[in-house]
Amino acid sequence: MKTVKVHFLGAASTVTGSKFYLETPELNLMIDCGMFQGLKELRLLNWEPLPIDTSKIDFVLLTHGHLDHTGYLPRLAKGGFKGSIIGTAPTLAISEIILLDSAKIHEEEAERATKEKYGKHDPALPFYTVKEAEKAIDLFRFEKKEVWIQLSENIRFKFRFNGHIIGATFIELEIFGKVFVFSGDIGRTKDVLLAPPKRPKWADYLFMESTYGNKLHPKEDMEEILTTLIHKTINERGNLIIPSFAVERLQSLMYRLWKLYKQNKIPNIPIFIDSPMGTNVLSVFEQFPDWHKLSGKEYYAMRNHFKIISSYADTWKTIDDPRPKIVIAGSGMVTGGRVLTYLKQLIDIPTTTVLMVGYQAEGTRGRQLLEGAHELKLFGKYYPVKAKIRHVESLSAHADQQELLLWTKDIENIPEEVFLIHGEPLALDTFRVKLRDVHGWQVTIPKLNNVREFVI
Incomplete structure (x- = not known):
């Protein structure tokens, strides 16, 4: 008999900070290594030392490159981790872009907080620096999807295509013959840029995201919504500002807007892309054409349609530009x-x-805007909200409840246990009941820092 311990170090009873540490008789693994985002009480957890010895971790396996799945890697490396960080090639390319961008933002915010004296510490400290991010990136090692990778005599894993963002996978981890499946973030069945997710066929232990476990995405006509908003912006000589996630959302928005222009549904309104990270992610689409639906011809035609901003000085020129315009800029939850x-x-x-x-996660400016905030705190000062706030959910890169259930449809066995992760409390409990009713599965909702022991 062998014992495996799983530590729920993040994305447990919350939707951010994905981190799962596995102790096995042969080696120690971490699945994802993300930062907490959103509510202040969650963000403060990032500064707390992990309740494990990080120097004993042999491998980190990444499902995909988003910050809430990779953003803690520099701290892990700073804390003594010297093993390999393994992901698909596009996941590591995305992770490098995101970590370096995040580190730069941390440094800039610390510098600004020190200068303007709105932080609690003097001088303010960045969560991690560019040099610390580079130290983690040096540990990157890529592996192909759909191929078993042997880590030790009795432990192997496979990355399986999962939609969501370019490079994203779920992980099938076989430990002494038992299959542990970590879903990562599950993508949409119908995505303009990505193929539908693959589905697991066997899971002895299933660790499954439930971001939208209590919701169905509305059947919105995105063409109609965008067309109406753009014509209204032109008529009012106003500005349409779209805070966007740099990975996937930005590229899918570009594709939709380009198609609307090609179909003569919108005029040639200036569209500015002001997301250095998002622009870098575009190059990942160029580098890995087998991971998305765009042809080379479509990719270059689309890219050339937009005005891509590279410098902060051009940001101010764009703000001062009196023409009606569309600006797509990071970040998606208005956190930075x-x-x-x-x-x-x-x-x-x-x-x-x-x-x-x-x-829009709890505690973010994006959530505040959706909930009707009359003012918004930016750079330590409050600004009145007089702009119109609109929200569309159908562009989400996360599967909704129906798509999550579809993802479980091909599992042939009854899992010994299912753990619901990466969700807010209502979504977790709703999806727990749904899985019980549909499949009859035993479902657990772990809490942060819970440790579960498996005898296999």
Whole structure:
């Protein structure tokens, strides 16, 4: 008999900070290594030392490159981890972009907080630096999807295509003959850029995300919504600001807007892409054409249609540009990035429309805007919200409840146990009941820092 321990170090009873540590007789693994985002009480957890010895971790396996799945890697390396960080090639390319961008933002925010004295510490400390991010990136090692990779005599894993964002996978981890499946973030069945997710066929222990475990995405006509908003922006001589996640959401928005222009549904309104990270992610689409649906011809035609901003000086030129325009800028939950500069200048103007295009976690500025906040705190100061706020959920890169159930449809056995992770409390409990009713599965909702022991 062998014992495997799983430590739920993140994304347990919350939707961020994915981190799962596995102790086995042969080696120690971590599945994902993300930062907590959103509520202050969650963000403060990032600064707490992990309740494990990080120097004893042999491998980190990444499901995909998003910050809430990779953002803690520099801290892990700083804390003594010297093993390999393994992901698919596009996942590691995305992770490198995100970590370096995040590190730069951490450094800039610490510098600004010190200068303007709105932080609690003097001098303010960045969560990690660019040098610390580079130290983690040096540990990257890529592996192909759909191929078993042997880690030790009795432990192997396989990355399996999962939609969501370019490079994303779920992980089938076989330990002494038992299959542990970690879903990562599950993508949509119908995505404009990505193929549908693969599905697991066997899972002795299933660790499954439930971001939208209690919801069905609305059947919105995105063409109609975008067309109407753009014509309204032109008529009012206003600004349409779209805070966007740099990975996948930005590229899918570009594709949709380009198609609308090609179909003569919108005029040639200036569209600015102000997301250095998002622009870098575009190059990943160019580098890995087998991971998405765009042909080379479509990719270059689409890219050339937009005005891509590279410098912060051009950000200010864009703000001062009096023409009606569309600006797509990071970040998607309005937690940082270039979009804050636009909102600081334009959020108090009634002809501004802010279009939210994805999930907004508790405690983020994006959630505040959706809930009708009359003012927004930016760079330590409050600004009145007079802009119109719109929200569309159908662009989400996360599967909804129906798609999550479909993802479980091909599992041939009855899992010994199912753990629901990466969800807010209502979504977790709703999906727990749904899985019990549909499959008759035993479902557990772990809490942060729970440890579960398996005898196999």
